[in-house]
Amino acid sequence: MANGFYLYGIFPPPGPTHLDMVGLDKQPVRLQNVDGFVFLYSEAQQDRYLASRRNLLGHAQVLEKAMVEGCRTLLPLPLNRLIVQSWDEVADQFTIPYGETLKQLFTRLEGKREVSVKVYWDEGAELETLMAENADLQAQRELLEGKKLSMEQVIAIGQSIESGLRDRQSDVMDVFRQTLNPYAIALVDSDPQTQSMIYNTAYLIPWDTEPAFSQAVEALDRQFGDRLRIRYNNFTAPYNFAQLDQLE
Structure with missing residues (x-):
């Protein structure tokens, strides 16, 4: 049973145009646009993910594959940085209070x-x-x-x-x-x-x-x-x- 959404990272819109991968617990990786920011996520199967070698590698591989597939500008979230229960929660914790900061970081990382x-x-x-x-x-x-x-x-x-x-x-x-x-x-x-x-x-x-x-x-x-x-x-x-x- 899913325990919310596990977030891997954030892209500027439109984000990757194609995703074909699985993330932690072999869950399909998907995209969700929240207030003009594209979140990379899969359905969480645990309340908390331990920082094991397996989880760390799985988390990193999702981010790197997403970047290779065409969207190089990415703000990565650390392992277990955030598991959310709804996209409204993402807006409250990320996009509303830190929207301008995220845009500045995207500008800094573009093409690098x-x-x-x-x-x-x-x-x-x-x-x-x-x-x-x-x-x-x-x-x-x-x-x-x-x-x-x-x-x-x-x-x-x-x-x-x-x-x-x-x-x-x-x-x-x-x-x-x-x-x-x-x-x-x-x-x-x-x-x-x-x-x-x-x-x-x-x-x-x-x-x-x-x-x-x-x-x-x-x-x-x-x-x-x-x-x-x-x-x-x-x-x-x-x-x-x-x-x-x-x-x-």
Whole structure:
């Protein structure tokens, strides 16, 4: 039994002209125009959808397929952002109080796409390279082996090593920023998701410049070789640039 409507995202009119897909719980995905805004939805089969990997992927796939099928300008709603019981409720919560904000966001996103770059390194390998390139730091590190040191000495040596690793990380990040930022209309730096991740940035770029952006990422991959592992996502719904916090 349905529990209302599960909303995926919002398009400017007329929205996608053709939809042939299923969403969460294998429900058909449909469109509903409310006050000149086109909502992408399916019938909810649960009162609340957990942020499981399966649900997250299903939610994202609906958004991306809808964009691929001809309507690139999309304001994505996060998983479980809103389950509504009626379209009057949508008007009360979205289109009436935030109509002008939605129009501004559509204007900002028109003709643009979000891409993201995540960079990983091997901290152990970086540490060994740092030692090989810095004789003074290597000598300090050797003091930690087999000698009784004061707590102050141990802390000072550890801080020197950490500072050296931070400098190496900063150097890598500067190269990526200098290479990729000129393509961006806007960007969002996010915190690393793992200890090995040193760069996590989303870029808003014009659709037509993606091939050049991709080539720049490939050039960085060749430049750093095995030292880094680069994960490039060249197409996603623009979560980082929809400013949905304005709707809360």
